[in-house]
Amino acid sequence: MPLSIIAGGAGFVGANLIPRLLDEGRYVVIVDNFSRGSADNIRKYLGDDRVTLIQADLSDRGATEGVFARAKVIGAIDEVWHLAANSDIPAGVQDSDVDFKDTFRTTFELLRAMRQFEVGTLHFASSSAVYGDLGDQRLHEFIGPLLPISNYGAMKLASEAQASAAAESFLRRVNLFRFPNVVGVPATHGVILDFVNKLAARPETLDVLGDGTQQKAYLHVSDLVAAMLAVRARRIDGKIEVVNIGPTDVGVTVRWIAEQVVARVRRGATISFGTGNKGWVGDVPKFNYSTDRIQSYGWAPALGSSEAIVRAIDEIARQQGC
């Protein structure tokens, strides 16, 4: 029986991917170190005989080999979904060890294990952060130079590079998915959860970092998973697919998101803005993300940025008990 290993599978994206893979009749081995992921996120799938959850640190060689050895006994490992990463960008700017260990090193050890255990297909959760700040230029897949402005983006790009070399050497197929800002549940971080939690702690005023003019496009996690599965199903000429995944609109501002959160969670609260349009070091102020390639494959998101945000605010508010 075909088996998928999902690295970082107890996180936000993994929790939404698992049911889709089970629907295909697959075995699933979920690996997580629970630094950000949690068994709670995937509790409802743990009763399924085909699901195995392993707590392991994939930046450790022995632990990673152990995971593959266990998975091999369960089924025929034919693909790895690599979703494990540090997702706290400011933490990674503060200390380069964070993204190194959780993003770069996990890719490195997964690739070594894939070679050793002869697993041919890698799906990697890369990021639009690999583009850095290219000003007003449209960010399509064939633009350069790639100069990320955070260690988060740097280690995502470094992971893409490793996977690319591995494709030349021993893999059969690599999909590099450049994620946009993704929203939905189970939410572990991000602007919506941040706003919801701030309002829960201090209901009168919502303090927003920056002046609120920062505009970004958002995709709902249900559309993200559908996009990845659509790309995975495509035959390609070479071994590597690099593709931006994102909504097809120009996005919404932080101000608009703040207003929607207030409207849903604490109608009447005051919103207080800071100054500047960069929230933190490593945060790209504006963003012109091309999804021409994936659209040319016939994929389109079911929800635009504003619909995705409104739906996610409701989901996250429920998650947080509001």
Added chain:
Amino acid sequence: MPLSIIAGGAGFVGANLIPRLLDEGRYVVIVDNFSRGSADNIRKYLGDDRVTLIQADLSDRGATEGVFARAKVIGAIDEVWHLAANSDIPAGVQDSDVDFKDTFRTTFELLRAMRQFEVGTLHFASSSAVYGDLGDQRLHEFIGPLLPISNYGAMKLASEAQASAAAESFLRRVNLFRFPNVVGVPATHGVILDFVNKLAARPETLDVLGDGTQQKAYLHVSDLVAAMLAVRARRIDGKIEVVNIGPTDVGVTVRWIAEQVVARVRRGATISFGTGNKGWVGDVPKFNYSTDRIQSYGWAPALGSSEAIVRAIDEIARQQGC
């Protein structure tokens, strides 16, 4: 007095860079683990009071901090030249630990030390290998996606990415020099040294990997160093310069190089070719390398590919005692 740290400074490029930095009146701290570099390469500079040679492994955090601490006592460290890397591409394809440790990890620890010791300028020896195999496309700096086909190229790209994030966070200036194939002395590896050594071992026949049609552009190391110093002297708008360095011609074939080596070293030897136009996994068969950007800065190489090769063959033949 200003002081330059040269990581991997006892290698091929370092040996050619050191005298130029001394000419500027600088102190120079050369750091090498002597895995490929050698004190012999830089012997003639070691008598200079301003030159310090330290044997250290820059993939080790403590060792790297120790180097900076020592250098700080000698002079005002204002720049790091990062030339340390694995240069054996096939070895890195065989074992991903090689490029990880010697290329990626050295960049990682150097950047941490630069932050700690407040050193603002990094010059990084990147590589045209970051481009991977983009077919017939012209390889200019603003092309993508960057999909290297060797761990060597992958860890060079990963190092660029790290340096880019560091520029956003704490560096003042980063120059990412994408090296072409560089020839000259002291030669430690490469096609010319390989051919010269093969003819020394077996004078009748020179066995060439591949069919000899593989074409590459070559730069003489004297031109490489001049180019880096020219870019370093330029003021730029942002903090990062990414620039291809290379000759302005389309290069020469392996067959032509083999013929020139035979003509200089062992006239009359037979040349025996293999099949295919890829020498090994990770070797890009054809190459269309744009140097438009650096030419627009007013730089031009003194020697074209064929002149660089002929001069380097003579230099390497002398080095090897032919």
